[in-house]
Amino acid sequence: ETGVTQSPTHLIKTRGQQVTLRCSSQSGHNTVSWYQQALGQGPQFIFQYYREEENGRGNFPPRFSGLQFPNYSSELNVNALELDDSALYLCASRDSLIGTGELFFGEGSRLTVL
């Protein structure tokens, strides 16, 4: 087990709805990032948070937003859901004080948009 926990594990939404996914990072890890993995594809980087600030973003529209809390846990929010948002959403954490510290992934939240 990596120590990164995500909730919920599965959920179903309809187009136009909003969703919030949650991540508890591994103890001591101050950097959290989110990835989207569509079926049959590799994960795609959404954004990264460090000390409660977004400090990196992939090619995702503004309706994908996030938060990091003082305890380093994080949320991913997606507004105005589209069918193509159906995917596995992975949270990953690392300790930024370790130069090339390993990125640890949670088991993901599987979102289905109908």
Place this chain on the structure above:
Amino acid sequence: RKEVEQDPGPFNVPEGATVAFNCTYSNSASQSFFWYRQDCRKEPKLLMSVYSSGNEDGRFTAQLNRASQYISLLIRDSKLSDSATYLCVVSPNNAGNMLTFGGGTRLMVKP
């Protein structure tokens, strides 16, 4: 064109075989390189980092050719437990975050 390209496979090999995976990446400014392993419906896990000088971890050997923007993974003496999807991954920085993943190569090792 995808930033990291891999042959999706599947590669079907018998136990004990040697198998090689390759990938190419388009961003010449990439700084760090990895192979991740992902089992079916599970999260990706780091298999090994890839260094310019090449590196080995047991039955696994990884190589990087920066000039050709090419990364390889060699698995010797394949085991049934090696069956998984292997993801080629690059990062724009030395911290190894903000990863760009390839689509993965699926390996199936048969008895």
